[in-house]
Amino acid sequence: MSAPLAIDVSGVTKRFGAKTVVNAVDLQVRRGEIYGFLGPNGSGKTTFIRMLCGLLTPDAGSGTCLGYDVRTQQAEIKRHVGYMTQRFSFYEDLSIRENLDFIARIYDVPERADAVQRSLKRLGLQNRSQQLAGQLSGGWKQRLALAACLIHSPQLLLLDEPTAGVDPKARREFWDEVHRLAADGLTVLITTHYMDEAERCHRLAYLAYGTMLTHGTLDEVLDAARLTTWRVTGPDLRSLAGALRGRPGVEQVVAFGLTLHVSGRDAAQLAATLAAMRDSRHEWQQIRAGLEDVFISLMNTAKDNFA
């Protein structure tokens, strides 16, 4: 078990009927790494994760997860992976303790009672262990799910949109916990829609329409996009946005609060177009393209190629 890569797959493909949901995706995740998985809804993130943890068998492609073959050793993989589903999927009519105890029994955790007690303690739920899971709020459900995924001490944690619908404070605590776990050597693959969460990952990948469009560290992803972005502030941004759209070099115009982000991959042409458009009422400033600019750009390009 000294392989440097926790996940090492290539060409992974999954089709449902005529629709290719995941198309020849390669992924390498190092041990102890937090890997962020981003992409629009329906881009194949969940399907890809299900293939990693042995819930689905890939139609094509090969590789290993924790050193076990993803096609033939699914039972082994399941034993060492903790998978937190997008939707809360523990038993709402069981209490917190009963849920943890059930999972611990399934995995045959040694010294089960202690393990459950430790888990409750870490959750801060010793006093409410008899409460039914269905009565918990979203944030607590998420913590219970995380605790249950960890009770058998997995080596790899697959988290499918774990923070959807969770308030900012709980989200922050959750990420602190994820970083602590990674520091202890656990590998984490996490999907999210939040850009601030993406920036907390060691590396990330962007998936759209089943295809991986980019991957790498935050800087690598930003650099690879070769996107030039100008920020515009001033009055009447809506009509300005309308005027900018469709001009040569202008690929996207996106409103960010009281500012406008104007981006394009051809920096020279964009600069020329903007020079002609400039006026004294607005303040123009070239900035480094953000993750969101890059992802919107990638998604638009992908739409042209796949739609």
Next chain:
Amino acid sequence: MPRFAFHRFWAIVLKEFIQMRRDRMTFGMMVGIPLMQLMLFGFAINSDPKHLPAAIRAADQGPFARTLVAALRHSDYFTLVRETASEEEARRLLQLGDVQFVINIPEDFSRRLLRGERPTVLVEADASDPAATGPALAAVAALADTVFDRDLPGPLRGLHARPGPVDFQIHRHYNPENITQYNVVPGLMGVVLTMTMVVITALAITRERERGTMENLLATPVRPIEVMIGKILPYIAVGYIQVTLILIAARYVFDVPMTGSLVLLYAVALLFIAANLSVGITFSTLAANQLQAMQMAFFFFLPSILLSGFMFPFRGMPEWAQWIGSCLPLTHFLRIVRGILLKGNGLLEIAPEIWPLLLFVAAAMTVGVKRYRQTLD
């Protein structure tokens, strides 16, 4: 693939028991359904109805006519609610449903009887429900032979109506008094088990899928067979509670004779319960949601109750219906229960009904396990 692991199987069993305990409604149904069916079928529904309302139109008030009326009353099938002289009124009573029968005694009844002319007594019946009138009419026919035994002694015996060309002799075995409950209550055991076991287990896996817990379960190392058996076992216990409830009621409320071995009955019940549970589990792997699972359960329940010989005599059905009936576990279980309780059958006698049950369990389990594997792929 790892082998069957007891700790995983046991985890499922414990979980199911906890969930069963929490779900008060379902738990109540599991005890309530057998009790309610016992009341309905045991007390309310009777295929040998007695004390049916009848009217007498007697044009002859002689002693023979009175003997006849008294005999009808004593048969228990008739309650004489009305005496009328008018044919029209009699007809109206029938039409309104105030009476089920009108018995017409002709005016020259006594005279013709004494002359040996076999006077005709016209019995008009509201036969819109043949099941209701059949037994009563049969009783009338039997009455005619014996009613005047005492009134026509010695030399008048010759006046006795001659017996028909065929002498029907009917011997009723096992239930000589034709008590419906003897037949229905043991049969109920099978019906109640079919109803609750199939429905509850049909919901069991579908519920996991609908609530999203299935994805979680599949991501753990638990194997299909562990889930299936782990889910089935708690409900086998419930099935035995139902069997016991019905047996107690049969013995102490309905006085059903128990001639055979109860141990044998409990042993065979296990097979029947398993058959129904495996049907339910199989349904739940086929259904997309709980509503569909429920519909499938009823799809199975209806032919079971109609074609198994519970509601209607099995031998009275056309051959194709008997074929369908033979594929249903309830048909075989009914024969086993009635055989053991009423006829005192042993293992040897019920063996021909056991192997179809075994075959059924094996088939349903195979389909269930096969389908379960495919659930996410």
